[in-house]
Amino acid sequence: MDPVSTASLEVSGLAFAYPDGHQALFGVDFSIARGERVALLGPNGAGKTTLVLHLNGILGGGTGAVTVAGLPVGKRHMAEIRRKVGIVFQDPDDQLFMPTVREDVAFGPAAAGMKGAELEERVDRALAQVGMAEFKDRPPHHLSFGQRRRVAVATVLAMEPEILVLDEPSSNLDPASRRELADILRSLDVTVLMVTHDLPYALELCPRALILSDGVIAADGRTGELLADETLMRAHRLELPFGFDPRTATMGA
Amino acid sequence: MHVPDGFINAPTSAAAGVVAAGAIAVSLRGARRELDERTAPLAGLVAAFIFAVQMLNFPVAAGTSGHLLGGALAAILVGPFTGVLCVSVVLLMQGILFADGGLTALGVNITVMACVTTVVAYTVFRGLVKVLPHTRRSVTVASFTAALLSVPGAALAFTLIYWIGGTTDIAIGKVATAMVGVHVLIGIGEAVITALTVGAVIAVRPDLVHGARGLGQRLQLRVNGELVDAPPAEKARTAPAAARTSRRTLWLTGLVTSLVLAGFVSFYASADPDGLEKVAADKGIDAKVEDHAAADSPLADYGVKDVQNARLSGGLAGVIGVGVTVVAGSTVFWAVRRRRTDAVSPASTSV
Amino acid sequence: MGAGHAHRLYRHGHSPVHTLPPHTKLAATFAFVVVVVSTPREAMWAFGLYALLLAVVAHRARVPAGFLLKRLLIEVPFVAFAVLMPFVAEGERVDVLGLSLSVNGLWGAWNVLAKGTLGVAASVLLAATTELRALLLGLQRLRLPPLLVQIASFMIRYGDLITDEMRRMRIARESRGFEARGVRHWGVLAKSAGALFIRSYERGERVHLAMVSRGYAGSMPVIDEVTATRAQWSYAFALPVAALVVCMVGWIL
Numbered sequence: 036m037d038p039v040s041t042a043s044l045e046v047s048g049l050a051f052a053y054p055d056g057h058q059a060l061f062g063v064d065f066s067i068a069r070g071e072r073v074a075l076l077g078p079n080g081a082g083k084t085t086l087v088l089h090l091n092g093i094l095g096g097g098t099g100a101v102t103v104a105g106l107p108v109g110k111r112h113m114a115e116i117r118r119k120v121g122i123v124f125q126d127p128d129d130q131l132f133m134p135t136v137r138e139d140v141a142f143g144p145a146a147a148g149m150k151g152a153e154l155e156e157r158v159d160r161a162l163a164q165v166g167m168a169e170f171k172d173r174p175p176h177h178l179s180f181g182q183r184r185r186v187a188v189a190t191v192l193a194m195e196p197e198i199l200v201l202d203e204p205s206s207n208l209d210p211a212s213r214r215e216l217a218d219i220l221r222s223l224d225v226t227v228l229m230v231t232h233d234l235p236y237a238l239e240l241c242p243r244a245l246i247l248s249d250g251v252i253a254a255d256g257r258t259g260e261l262l263a264d265e266t267l268m269r270a271h272r273l274e275l276p277f278g279f280d281p282r283t284a285t286m287g288a
Numbered sequence: 289m290h291v292p293d294g295f296i297n298a299p300t301s302a303a304a305g306v307v308a309a310g311a312i313a314v315s316l317r318g319a320r321r322e323l324d325e326r327t328a329p330l331a332g333l334v335a336a337f338i339f340a341v342q343m344l345n346f347p348v349a350a351g352t353s354g355h356l357l358g359g360a361l362a363a364i365l366v367g368p369f370t371g372v373l374c375v376s377v378v379l380l381m382q383g384i385l386f387a388d389g390g391l392t393a394l395g396v397n398i399t400v401m402a403c404v405t406t407v408v409a410y411t412v413f414r415g416l417v418k419v420l421p422h423t424r425r426s427v428t429v430a431s432f433t434a435a436l437l438s439v440p441g442a443a444l445a446f447t448l449i450y451w452i453g454g455t456t457d458i459a460i461g462k463v464a465t466a467m468v469g470v471h472v473l474i475g476i477g478e479a480v481i482t483a484l485t486v487g488a489v490i491a492v493r494p495d496l497v498h499g500a501r502g503l504g505q506r507l508q509l510r511v512n513g514e515l516v517d518a519p520p521a522e523k524a525r526t527a528p529a530a531a532r533t534s535r536r537t538l539w540l541t542g543l544v545t546s547l548v549l550a551g552f553v554s555f556y557a558s559a560d561p562d563g564l565e566k567v568a569a570d571k572g573i574d575a576k577v578e579d580h581a582a583a584d585s586p587l588a589d590y591g592v593k594d595v596q597n598a599r600l601s602g603g604l605a606g607v608i609g610v611g612v613t614v615v616a617g618s619t620v621f622w623a624v625r626r627r628r629t630d631a632v633s634p635a636s637t638s639v
Numbered sequence: 640m641g642a643g644h645a646h647r648l649y650r651h652g653h654s655p656v657h658t659l660p661p662h663t664k665l666a667a668t669f670a671f672v673v674v675v676v677s678t679p680r681e682a683m684w685a686f687g688l689y690a691l692l693l694a695v696v697a698h699r700a701r702v703p704a705g706f707l708l709k710r711l712l713i714e715v716p717f718v719a720f721a722v723l724m725p726f727v728a729e730g731e732r733v734d735v736l737g738l739s740l741s742v743n744g745l746w747g748a749w750n751v752l753a754k755g756t757l758g759v760a761a762s763v764l765l766a767a768t769t770e771l772r773a774l775l776l777g778l779q780r781l782r783l784p785p786l787l788v789q790i791a792s793f794m795i796r797y798g799d800l801i802t803d804e805m806r807r808m809r810i811a812r813e814s815r816g817f818e819a820r821g822v823r824h825w826g827v828l829a830k831s832a833g834a835l836f837i838r839s840y841e842r843g844e845r846v847h848l849a850m851v852s853r854g855y856a857g858s859m860p861v862i863d864e865v866t867a868t869r870a871q872w873s874y875a876f877a878l879p880v881a882a883l884v885v886c887m888v889g890w891i892l
Contacts, residue, residue: 091852114854122852129845132329132796134772138862143853145860154862176799194853292717294754298677316786325857326847328786332793333801333843334836339794340801341832356832365836377791384665384774387713387762390755391672455680456747458728466727480822481829488833496840 043069043104043198043226044090044120050250051085051097059085060097061250067198069104072220072227074237074258077247078272083230086247087200090228091120104197118147121191123201127183131175136167136186139175143194161193162186165219181212185219198226205233234262234275238284246271259284290382291397291446293390300453305395311403312376318369327370334366335374342378357474359405359442360413360435361482365489367498368410375402396449404445409438413499427497428487435482439475443467649770655874656700656768660867661777663875668765670879674886675757680750682889686757692881693760700768710763717755721748771795776865789859793846801839808835 044067052058059082067073077083088094089101092108101108103119121143124130133139140158149157162168165185175183184204191199204220205213217240220227231237237244237258244258248271254261261267262281268274275281296304319327338358358378362371376398382388389397413434420426447464454463490497656664678685697707728744769777775795779788808831812819819828847855867875 088848093848093851114856117852117854120852122849124845124849124852126845128800129842130849132793132846132850134775134792134796141862142850142855142860145862146854146856148860150861176796190853292714292751292755293672293676293758294751295717298673301676312784312787316784320786325851325855326844328789328859329793329846329850330840330843332790333797333839333846335790335794336797336801337836337839339798340805340835340839343802344805344828344832366840373787373790377787377794380787381791381794384762385766385771387710387759387766390676390758391669391762392676392758455750456724456728457743458724458747462727480825481832484826484829485832485836488830489836492833493837493840496837 041069042066042102043071044228045100045102046086046089047100047102049086049089049097049099049101051089051094051099059250060089060099062099063247063250063252065245065252065255067226067228069197069226070224071243072229072241074241074244075228075230075247076232076234076237076244076261076271076273081247081271082250083247084202087122087202087230090198090200091117091122114147118143118194119197121194121196121199123184123187123191123199123204125202125206127180127187128176130187130190131183134174135171136162136173136175136178137171139186140190140193143190147194157193157195161189164192164223165189166215179212181208181215184208184212184216188216188219192223192225196225198228199223201227201229201231203231203233204229205231205236232273234273234281235279235284238262238281246273248272290379290389291393291400293392295390295455296393296396296449297453297455298392300449301392301395303395303453304399304449308376308395308398308403311372311399315369315372315376319367319373322367322369330366331370331373331377334362334370335377338362338374339378339381356481356485357401357405357439357478359401360409360431360438360478361485363406363410363438364413364431364434364482364486364499365497368406370498371406371410372402375406396446400442400446400449404442405438408441409434410499412437417499424487424490424494427490427499428483430499431486432479432483434479436475436479439478440468440471443471650702650706650767652701652768654700654768656696656764659768659875660780660865660871661769661773662780662865663777663867663872664765664769665774665777665781667875667879668761670876671761671882672758674879674882675761676754678754678886678889680746680753682892683749683753685885685889686753688885689757689882690760692878692885693757693764696764696878700764702764702767706767707760707763710767711756711759714755714759717751721751721755724748724751773865776863780865785858793843797839797842797846800842801835804838805831805835 046066047064049060049063050058051060063082063086075083075086085094089097090103090108092101092110092113095108103116106112106115106119108116131139133142137158140161141154144154144157158171159168162171165188167182167185167189170178170182170186175186178186188199188201188204201220204216208216213236217236220229220240227241229237229241241258244254244256244261245252246254246261246267253271254264254267259281262275319331323330338361341356341358341361344355359371359375362374365371366374379389379397379402380394383391383394383397413430416430416433417426420430444464444467447460447467450463451460486497675686675689678689694704697704724747725740725744726738728741728747731742732739733742733745734740766774775788775792778791779785812827812831817824817827819825
């Protein structure tokens, strides 16, 4: 099969400067095939968030192109693009803005025009995928942080995205919630791009990793190999937690 | 300061309701133009902020404390349109959820506390910022003065409403003196806290102070600790130039409509339609009221003549008045809503 | 404010009043208060009947009298105002217990007290029998401008969060030995208020990003539509209609 047509996400020559003159991206190139789970690693200020906001067209106007499942990101297909690219933001309280879990999960599909039994069914399926079905009628702020993060994932899954983009999915989670979320992410049959500082989590979930540094992709390879390359890691201000050795850790994927 | 039911008579309350509805309709359009599709989340969060800040108690002296009303603060921080919306929503929720302020007095409360405070505060603030040198200190001074004047301004507006439709006959001079006197004191507290709060915001995020814009700063989003320009802001930046005139006409139409309606309705509201201002006793009230109604009311020959009982005729006029205002108010809302949905559909495709 | 499903005034229950569609209850309460306000104050017996009507509703809704009476306390500041009226009002005066009081003022005080109390009681009953979410749906159904309903719903969703942030800031202040005691400390409190505003506003911006990412384009998708049957409408309107009869009789007599 032609690799271009099967790619979930294709970013080429993406450069972007904020109107105040600060340039964040200096030509980013990468491609993610359908079904892949990829980690996007990088130090603070590397432009990770800027990149993420380009994926569904919230930011734009620089040079280069982003293509989602063959569809160029641009004004013409914006609704379709936003349905295909599901971004899970870092703070679930920002993401869960509706009064009940059910309405929040329904928001995306309903905005796309779905209603009635089909909508209910979609909501139930997404909640079941993250194991939150019994919390359907609860207000989001009565849930624990880990539960809220899972509902946040469900809100995006309900849109049946082509690619799931997670911004720091493991932040603020206790070890049990962290593992539960990992299990859920592994069980999903969807392309995943995970933006994170959490290197063990990246290793556990993503066979492949990209390192974004100074606005370009500085490395692209197998997660285990990248993490084991000490010079590379140090050059990009990435540090493994104390006592963690990527060579001996077992990969969950 | 929340006015309960029964404080202001029904027709005047209805008239105030129409003014409030008109002001909200205008603000909805204005806020949408300022904030675009970000209106709902931003105004909602600012309303939650106002709500929270009203619970923040500022100790005054041993044992007593006051709290911020927030109208001036909202106007200066997020602009008059969004300010009116935020305070109105807070009042609406307080009325429905906490029974704080009567349901029929909602119009009065919104007119006085949401509209008058924000408009007075914003006008004073903008005027001072224009006149004073362009420094942070001027912004602080302007916010102080704006908040200081906005509270007694609201008190005066309330006095005016009370004068038109108050249910108890208290000399208007007394009401005005008492209201303004007390509220000048409250206003000083409001002014100090507003000025300090605006100062605190300006020190960290000057771009967020709506009233101090125009120094060439752009709107930014802070996303995960990074400053990011909001793309919609650019759209908004180019749009107003063309939209300015239409906005102004809209403003004027809204204002004039509201005022005309209010003036019209309260005109005969003051002509004693509900018969509440007189004690029904042995004073030959029937004849008197009939004269009164016939002389002053524009609805005098509106079939009311046929009704012999003068009190009933007054009541009928009142009911008609309420009906007229309700219909007028709904029409304004309906028209605005329709125009807005028309305006939304192209926007939704272009985003 | 206890946001979400269980706000402070709400009493969970399954009475006939609880199960009425929210917009019928809102409309009925409003109509009732309008009728009460339009009643001549001289018809003292009418207000007694209104109170009786509300008592019947409270009974049907299984709202205990103690609960209702406690909620009426919100009125207290205006009671103080009403007590002043007989002293300051104009017109004919009578001597009561050696005090010279204005007849008009006495009537005014009675008027405000009676109508104000009935208004508060009606609102309290409404809030006690209607969930917050349902209230918003009801307002939406009553054709309140959708943008206004959205703003209200965001305010309710994030009210708790922001009040909580405020509480945390207070705790942080107090842990460092600061206690606001007088005017001299206003500066510190105002700085907190400023910080709270910035946090609220920035959260608003992030919420907006999350909404746009899920296809928001300025209007909320309709997920729940509340409807009412003719029977429900007539059940809800039994209260204001009964009140209207009382009011009419009050005008004629």
